[in-house]
Amino acid sequence: MSPVPDFVVAIREKIGSDHPLWLPAVTAVVRRGDEVLLVKRSDNGRWTPVTGIVDPGEEPAVAAAREVLEETGVRARVDRLASTAAHPEIVHANGDRAAYLDLTFACTWLEGDAHVADDESSEVRWWPLASLPPMTDLMLGRIEAATSDECEARFVAPEGQDDVAPPVLLAPYAPVLGVDACPAGWVGVVLDPDRRASVFVAATITELVGLVREAHDIAVVAVDIPIGLPDTSGRLADAEARRVLVGKSSSVFSTPVRAALEAPSYEAGRAANLAATDGRTSVSAQAYALREKVLQVDDWVRGRPGVEVIEVHPEVSFARMAGSPILARKKDPDGVRARREALAAHGIVAPPWFRGAGFGEDDLLDACAVAWTAVRHSHGVSESFPEVPEVFSDGIPAAIWA
Secondary structure, X not given: OXXXXXXXXXXXXXXXXXXXXXXXXXXXXXXXOOEEEEEEEOOOOOEEOEEEEOOOOOOHHHHHHHHHHHHHOOEEXXXXXXEEEEEEEEEOOOOOEEEEEEEEEEEEEEEOOXXXXXXXXXXXXXXXXXXXXXXXXXXXXXXXXXXXXXOOOEOOOOOOHHHOOOOOOOOOOOOEEEEEEEOOEEEEEEEOOOOOEEEEEEOOHHHHHHHHHOOOOOOEEEEOOOOOOOOOOOOHHHHHHHHHOOOOHHHOOOOOOHHHHOOOOHHHHHHHHHHHOOOOOXXXXXXXHOHHHHHHHHHHHHOOOOOEEEEEOHHHHHXXXXXXXXXXXOOOXXXXXXXXXXXXXXXXXXXXXOOOOOOOHHHHHHHHHXXXXXXXXXXXXXXXXXXXXXXXOOOOXXXXXX
């Protein structure tokens, strides 16, 4: 039996031996107790685990088991993928040049007496793992990977990747709720201890939380709305959130004073804000437009809802997820994609969105980001802006959490 597969011979007939081939290959590290099965190669006299080339269309694990049987007469079970690596180019005795993508598999002996079963090796034997014969570092590394207790395959990571730690995937101990305002009123996303997301919609914050509580015993409610209203000035929370959102600071509006929000019209609200701040600050139309929802949450929080409630700004949360502010607009396709990717990197699969749901896709993703901060808060690792929340005359701590 030729050690060169027929398909390689056919390729060589067409291109010659001087052109390097890139081929998929397997290494089968077969273990029997504290011993490992090795073959002494006929071409160079080196001891190695069983190796071979994957045939076209063949599954690599199947190839590993086949090579073990063909070369040693042993039937082995393939247990797991132990490592992947690019093998340096080799010039074989016949002049063929080839490089290999090696997949090393950890295997277990099932049956069969090990013996030389083809002409690829001159000797086959079981070696104690504690006293292996002289071998290359490459082969010793494959044996070490296959005989370790690791569950995941080893691989060579892209350069610089090890310098960046992967995000910590947190799951709440109990369900948490992230809430964002939307055309229908409020959209809420519950994250449960398995990080599964479920969506709820209601006209008022009280109705939304009541609806959620029918299915979940929530530990934290995080809301994208100002909580803790100032009396005579702006809030540190808004100012510090803007400093975090470099290039995106306009997404944080200044919270009007309580008297301005309670005013019956925009003109009266502007006048009330100017009067309360000694003429320093007016009120934007955007901020005043949210007065109904701000006062709705204010009334709900002051009524002691029986659950911890925090204020969250989704853009600050996304900035913390992504490592910097996401500058793409949240309603644009690029912005939607970037926000979904940021959530996914932290283990949160945002639910699908469909038209007519009463909320926009941006509202849904904002609620997911707010829920992510609620998870962090439940673990005691969320950040407060400012570090020490302000307290105004309403007695409610005012801070944006991320």
